[in-house]
Amino acid sequence: MRGVAYHTASQASSSQVGLRPVWLQQSPLLRPTIFGSTRTLLTSTQRPRACRALKQVRAQSSSNGAQHNGAHEYDFDLFTIGAGSGGVRAARWAASNYGVKAAVCEMPFARKSSDVAGGAGGTCVLRGCVPKKLMVYGGEFAQAFKDSVGFGWDAEVPGITWQRLMENKNKELDRLNGVYRMLLDGAGVEYIEGRGKLVDAHTVEVGGKKYTAKNILIAVGGRATKLPIPGAEHAIISDDILDLPELPKKLAIVGGGYIALEFAGIYNNFGSETHVVYRQPLPLRGFDEEVRQFVAEQYEQHGLNLHPEASPTEIQKGADGKLTLISESKKHGKIVLEGLDHVLLATGRKPNTKNLGCEEAGVELDEKSGAVKVNEFSQTSVPSIYAVGDVTDRMNLTPVALMEGMAFAKHVFGDDAEAKPDYDFIPSAVFSSPPIANVGLSEEQAVEKYKNVDVFTSSYKPMKNTLSGNEGRGFMKILVASDTDTVVGVHLIGPETAEIIQGFAVAVKMGVSKKMMDTVVGVHPSSAEELVTMRTPSRQIRDKSLVPA
Numbered sequence: 001m002r003g004v005a006y007h008t009a010s011q012a013s014s015s016q017v018g019l020r021p022v023w024l025q026q027s028p029l030l031r032p033t034i035f036g037s038t039r040t041l042l043t044s045t046q047r048p049r050a051c052r053a054l055k056q057v058r059a060q061s062s063s064n065g066a067q068h069n070g071a072h073e074y075d076f077d078l079f080t081i082g083a084g085s086g087g088v089r090a091a092r093w094a095a096s097n098y099g100v101k102a103a104v105c106e107m108p109f110a111r112k113s114s115d116v117a118g119g120a121g122g123t124c125v126l127r128g129c130v131p132k133k134l135m136v137y138g139g140e141f142a143q144a145f146k147d148s149v150g151f152g153w154d155a156e157v158p159g160i161t162w163q164r165l166m167e168n169k170n171k172e173l174d175r176l177n178g179v180y181r182m183l184l185d186g187a188g189v190e191y192i193e194g195r196g197k198l199v200d201a202h203t204v205e206v207g208g209k210k211y212t213a214k215n216i217l218i219a220v221g222g223r224a225t226k227l228p229i230p231g232a233e234h235a236i237i238s239d240d241i242l243d244l245p246e247l248p249k250k251l252a253i254v255g256g257g258y259i260a261l262e263f264a265g266i267y268n269n270f271g272s273e274t275h276v277v278y279r280q281p282l283p284l285r286g287f288d289e290e291v292r293q294f295v296a297e298q299y300e301q302h303g304l305n306l307h308p309e310a311s312p313t314e315i316q317k318g319a320d321g322k323l324t325l326i327s328e329s330k331k332h333g334k335i336v337l338e339g340l341d342h343v344l345l346a347t348g349r350k351p352n353t354k355n356l357g358c359e360e361a362g363v364e365l366d367e368k369s370g371a372v373k374v375n376e377f378s379q380t381s382v383p384s385i386y387a388v389g390d391v392t393d394r395m396n397l398t399p400v401a402l403m404e405g406m407a408f409a410k411h412v413f414g415d416d417a418e419a420k421p422d423y424d425f426i427p428s429a430v431f432s433s434p435p436i437a438n439v440g441l442s443e444e445q446a447v448e449k450y451k452n453v454d455v456f457t458s459s460y461k462p463m464k465n466t467l468s469g470n471e472g473r474g475f476m477k478i479l480v481a482s483d484t485d486t487v488v489g490v491h492l493i494g495p496e497t498a499e500i501i502q503g504f505a506v507a508v509k510m511g512v513s514k515k516m517m518d519t520v521v522g523v524h525p526s527s528a529e530e531l532v533t534m535r536t537p538s539r540q541i542r543d544k545s546l547v548p549a
């Protein structure tokens, strides 16, 4: 984890934990219900009742909305900037479980994010995980139609009414945006529409109005950036590719990360001629090398046009509106992709800290990335201000933002002063075609960390691909620190692997041994059974060197 230690846990806890707003201390009605003798969590049936009661007490306790907090008067106990995954989780958790008076500010809803537009739900719900996964599902039907022929169906791949997909997807996103607003309302969190800006350690300005809070949480996420090359203005970013008016016939995607490869899979499945241009010899830098190698072959087998070791230099727009992407490759020379409907730049994202008032409030930013610097408790250089999620650029995933938001609420308002995010063994998936899922170390990391490692691998043909004639193959890999027989990494490629990895992540996080895994009986017939039947290592590393198995 990146971050700096601004103070110790005990300092943080004594300054932040244990102070309860006066209006709560004054409430005989609420004290036994919410906190009991110790601070107990409310059940799901208790919470809505408690929230309604809280609203009444808040209204009674202060006619102008200001709350007394020791020597200070604040409008809120917690003011969160940004109603994305991390911000909503933190505010809801604090309000529902600890009776905190909380507010969240968020910019007005729009399909595409900007300096003035956002919407409750944030990137994941409106412009990330959710719409992407809906489109992954949509694209996967193409393969299902093809595969069905071998199973007896007289099917042809039908045409697609792209606009219907977009309309239905947008309806679902509108619904989810409303759900997020309701979730906040249900928890008694005040929703303030507008762009928030820090003024000082306890003040946020939204639409010209100032709000004070004992604690402020920065949860503003990040936005896609564009490569600084000539013609970049003709390119689109991930917000745009999720909402195209027409299905492109031909497109190029620049970038070798998971977002690039997921969109490549989606559009390739929908039938667009899809090119992926990236700098590295293999896509998905940071993933296990063998996984990268295997999946690159599978991507090509699925019909993706991969252009490795290439750096885009220019995008040109012709009179017919079509784009040309020019790239330079040391190995392959000049690569010119013509007749493109779109060029997607999926090369990076930047934390939303521009014009956020961090400098004015004294919140330190990382010089290079612009991310908010935090310590292990998500506390910034200003003790009353915390930050969670992508804006801190620790591990930019939704469940991580949720974990950070919840840990923050527990640490600052709950009864666990030591609560902090735990970054060990976080599973993740790439929803490309085929999908990839993993938990723990890559082989390279395992060999770096441990002297002796056993590597179990298996390449297999999914059963569904037998009658269909589909050439796609799956891959599984288990890494074992052999001195202790502990499983330290699991890597999967193939259908349903995102679903399979979650359960194995529990086992790996609990420190499962290989011997224990070998005692588990497989579910037959399934792909997942492969994971409990790998008995012989494919290779062994002893004293950091490869020895014959």
Ligand SMILES: Cc1cc2nc3c(=O)[nH]c(=O)nc-3n(C[C@H](O)[C@H](O)[C@H](O)COP(=O)(O)OP(=O)(O)OC[C@H]3O[C@@H](n4cnc5c(N)ncnc54)[C@H](O)[C@@H]3O)c2cc1C
Pocket (backbone or CB within 6 Å): 081, 082, 083, 084, 085, 086, 087, 105, 106, 107, 113, 117, 118, 119, 120, 121, 122, 123, 124, 125, 127, 128, 129, 132, 194, 195, 196, 197, 219, 220, 221, 222, 238, 259, 352, 356, 388, 389, 390, 391, 396, 397, 398, 399, 401
């Ligand atoms: C295309 C794509 C696909 C992804 N797929 C996955 C996936 O499959 N799985 C996964 O785990 N993660 C995925 N992610 C990452 C995931 O979306 C983020 O990690 C997650 O949304 C981070 O949550 P957050 O709360 O930090 O920020 P966000 O969700 O970005 O929320 C920040 C909110 O703050 C608002 N805001 C910004 N500035 C201000 C301001 N000044 N005032 C008020 N409001 C402000 C924004 O409008 C936004 O709503 C994906 C991301 C992208 C772009």
